[in-house]
Each structure stands twice: as structure tokens, then as C-alpha cells.
Amino acid sequence: MTHKSTILIVDDEISNIEIMNAILEDDYEICFATSGEQALEIARTIFPDLILLDILLPGIDGFEVCRQLKTDELMADVPVIFTTGLGDTEDEVRGLMLGAIDYVTKPIQPIILKARVGNHVELKRLRDQLAEIAVTDALTGLSNRRRLEQTLKTETSRLSRNEEYLSVIMVDIDFFKQFNDTYGHPAGDRCITMVASAMNRAVKRTSDLPARYGGEEFACVLPGADADMAYSVAREIQQQVRALNIPHQKSDIGPYVTVSMGIATARCLQGMTADMWTHHADSQLYISKSNGRDRITQTTFEADHA
Structure with a gap:
């Protein structure tokens, strides 16, 4: 029809x-x-x-x-x-x-x-x-960074009217350079595509936006999601990626491809900018990677501490 x-x-x-x-x-x-x-x-x-x-x-x-x-x-x-x-x-x-x-x-x-x-x-x-x-990533079919930034800007403005929650998850494939060096770039592209599909399966609400941020890094925008909801989505992404069982013999943490994640959650207030969420989520991702990878780290921040 x-x-x-x-x-x-x-x-x-x-x-x-x-x-x-x-x-x-x-x-x-x-x-x-x-x-x-x-x-x-x-x-x-x-x-x-x-x-x-x-x-x-x-x-x-x-x-x-x-x-x-x-x-x-x-x-x-x-x-x-x-x-x-x-x-x-x-x-x-x-x-x-x-x-x-x-x-x-x-x-x-x-x-x-x-x-x-x-x-x-x-x-x-x-x-x-x-x-x-x-605004579509050619390799994975996910939204690209441009759409991610557009969506974040739109959602922070919309959600601020009622001071609603917004969460952002940053996702990085662990030891991806070693994966490319071992298996070659075509296999690396297939790995990125498979992880993108796993994210699509994990992110179930139509209002949520999974995107390829660049290279082996992804992001999810979760309008209206508090810290618990965002963590549940991140856990589902983690499990979906593990279930792929993509071999990775050069990973320092296991025989298969894994991902590290950082989550940032805050109530949207007038004057808060979209890059606050990506900045905090990226900082949490860095902590996940520094603490051993294949893990999820999160923070809830406020405008005064943004």
C-alpha cells in the first residue's frame, strides 16, 4: 500500500x-x-x-x-x-x-x-x-555522525521543554586495529557491519538512534531514557555482540570480538548543549577501555557539572 x-x-x-x-x-x-x-x-x-x-x-x-x-x-x-x-x-x-x-x-x-x-x-x-x-553510513546502513549530531541537537531542545532524560551510549570495538592487521580490511568491514546489525537488534525503541560514529566506534541516542534504561540497552548490545562469536585471536581479553561502552545520562535543561552528552559518554568509554575493556561504565551528570 x-x-x-x-x-x-x-x-x-x-x-x-x-x-x-x-x-x-x-x-x-x-x-x-x-x-x-x-x-x-x-x-x-x-x-x-x-x-x-x-x-x-x-x-x-x-x-x-x-x-x-x-x-x-x-x-x-x-x-x-x-x-x-x-x-x-x-x-x-x-x-x-x-x-x-x-x-x-x-x-x-x-x-x-x-x-x-x-x-x-x-x-x-x-x-x-x-x-x-x-546522513546514512554506506557500509553499515546505520545513521552516520552527521545525523547523530542533528538528532542530539533536536532531542536536547525538545526534551528540555519538560526537563526529560536523555542518554547517550558510546561503543568501541575492542582491539580493532589488531583485528584488521590479523584478518585484513575486508574482514574488518564485515566485523563492523555485524556489530552494527547487533546494535540494531539491541536498540528496540523507534525513538532511539543507533549510529556509526566513525571507524570502529558507534553511538546510540536514547531520548527519554534514564540511567537504568540506558544501562539495559548497553547490556543488550554487549550480549548481542558476544553472541556473534566473531573470532579475534589477537584480543587480549578473549577469543572473540567484544565491545567497550560509556554511557552519559542527564535531564535536558535549557542551555545544555548536545556535545555535553557525547563528551561525558566518551569519557566513560575511555574509563571502560582503561579498566580492561569488554565493560560498561556510566555517569549521570548535571548542567552545573557539565
């Missing part, structure tokens, strides 16, 4: 919403709002694929809605098409300067609306595909 793109129609005239809905409903999931404030609330909840936005709205107008959307990191890439009966070049220019991608004038012409919406939804789909490639 093909997933339908979601269109948010914003207009204070119900008759206009009904007209546009009738034109588009066969091809898209349709949501609607009748004010600027409601539009922003719904958009930040459903993350539509495209917004059809009237200029003249009660409360904040369409220009202000567009401005706020384009300054919101989570919403900035959502295409906005203004729908207006104003027919004023200055308004059109102002909308485009704010980040809108197109205009549709009223009364709505069904063929024109369908064509323009279809073109921009397809362009967004292609952009999303390219963006996905840019």
Missing part, C-alpha cells in the same frame, strides 16, 4: 478548504487549519509534506506563519504554497522572500492546483531521499 503524502490546508474560509480538499483528497492525506496559530500547532504535530497557506488569516497572517515555519529547524524544509486572491505582486514577492515556493490564486483552478502541488510534493520526496543518503 503506497503511503500518501500529507497536505495541510490553511484557510479561514471553510468553503475554500472544501474546494481544495475535493481536488486533492484522492491523492493525499488532507489536514486543515482555520487560523495562523492553529496552523503552526498542527504543522509541528503532523510534519506535513506540503502546506497550502492563505495570506489573510485571523490572528497572525500567512506571512508570519511562513516566517515562523522557516525559522523552525524541524519545519524549515516543508514547502509552502500561498493561496491568495490578492493578486498583488508585492505580496507575491514578500511571500517568496519569506521562503514560500509558489503561489496559487483564487478562485482555485483544479488543474493548476493539482499540478503545482504534485510537482512540489515530488521535489520534496526527491530532496528527502538525497537527505537520507547524506
Whole structure:
């Protein structure tokens, strides 16, 4: 079953919403709002694929809605098409300067609306595909460091609204240089891929993000996870990797590949930065490696001690 793109129609005239809905409903999931404030609330909840936005709205107008959307990191890439009966070049220019991608004038012409919406939804789909490639590690299929950093930034901001927990796990394959030297780089790549698959099996919540941090190092972002929850995930990663039974005759701690881990947990507060979690988790990883490897070390930190 093909997933339908979601269109948010914003207009204070119900008759206009009904007209546009009738034109588009066969091809898209349709949501609607009748004010600027409601539009922003719904958009930040459903993350539509495209917004059809009237200029003249009660409360904040369409220009202000567009401005706020384009300054919101989570919403900035959502295409906005203004729908207006104003027919004023200055308004059109102002909308485009704010980040809108197109205009549709009223009364709505069904063929024109369908064509323009279809073109921009397809362009967004292609952009999303390219963006996905840019944040995916080619070897393992996990998210890459770029997405990890984006996710951490987003989650620290989101979770700080209610001062919720965030945990980060840093993972390193023990004695990986010796593994590469002994078995060769193709075997090293297979080892990295197998460990990545083990992490995917261990990280079960859809909100959690396993990523390849670089080389033989991985990381997991666990939104809403306290210290106990994070430790449970780390233990599952450890067990999944051990269950792989990848031979490693040059390891100083056993005959098979193992991993060392560091965990950092804190409540997200305003002003805390994403790199606090990676810094503390990396410090804990260093302790794990210094104390013999194949182990998990964790800390819970506060903003004052970050």
C-alpha cells in the first residue's frame, strides 16, 4: 500500500478548504487549519509534506506563519504554497522572500492546483531521499555522525521543554586495529557491519538512534531514557555482540570480538548543549577501555557539572 503524502490546508474560509480538499483528497492525506496559530500547532504535530497557506488569516497572517515555519529547524524544509486572491505582486514577492515556493490564486483552478502541488510534493520526496543518503553510513546502513549530531541537537531542545532524560551510549570495538592487521580490511568491514546489525537488534525503541560514529566506534541516542534504561540497552548490545562469536585471536581479553561502552545520562535543561552528552559518554568509554575493556561504565551528570 503506497503511503500518501500529507497536505495541510490553511484557510479561514471553510468553503475554500472544501474546494481544495475535493481536488486533492484522492491523492493525499488532507489536514486543515482555520487560523495562523492553529496552523503552526498542527504543522509541528503532523510534519506535513506540503502546506497550502492563505495570506489573510485571523490572528497572525500567512506571512508570519511562513516566517515562523522557516525559522523552525524541524519545519524549515516543508514547502509552502500561498493561496491568495490578492493578486498583488508585492505580496507575491514578500511571500517568496519569506521562503514560500509558489503561489496559487483564487478562485482555485483544479488543474493548476493539482499540478503545482504534485510537482512540489515530488521535489520534496526527491530532496528527502538525497537527505537520507547524506546522513546514512554506506557500509553499515546505520545513521552516520552527521545525523547523530542533528538528532542530539533536536532531542536536547525538545526534551528540555519538560526537563526529560536523555542518554547517550558510546561503543568501541575492542582491539580493532589488531583485528584488521590479523584478518585484513575486508574482514574488518564485515566485523563492523555485524556489530552494527547487533546494535540494531539491541536498540528496540523507534525513538532511539543507533549510529556509526566513525571507524570502529558507534553511538546510540536514547531520548527519554534514564540511567537504568540506558544501562539495559548497553547490556543488550554487549550480549548481542558476544553472541556473534566473531573470532579475534589477537584480543587480549578473549577469543572473540567484544565491545567497550560509556554511557552519559542527564535531564535536558535549557542551555545544555548536545556535545555535553557525547563528551561525558566518551569519557566513560575511555574509563571502560582503561579498566580492561569488554565493560560498561556510566555517569549521570548535571548542567552545573557539565
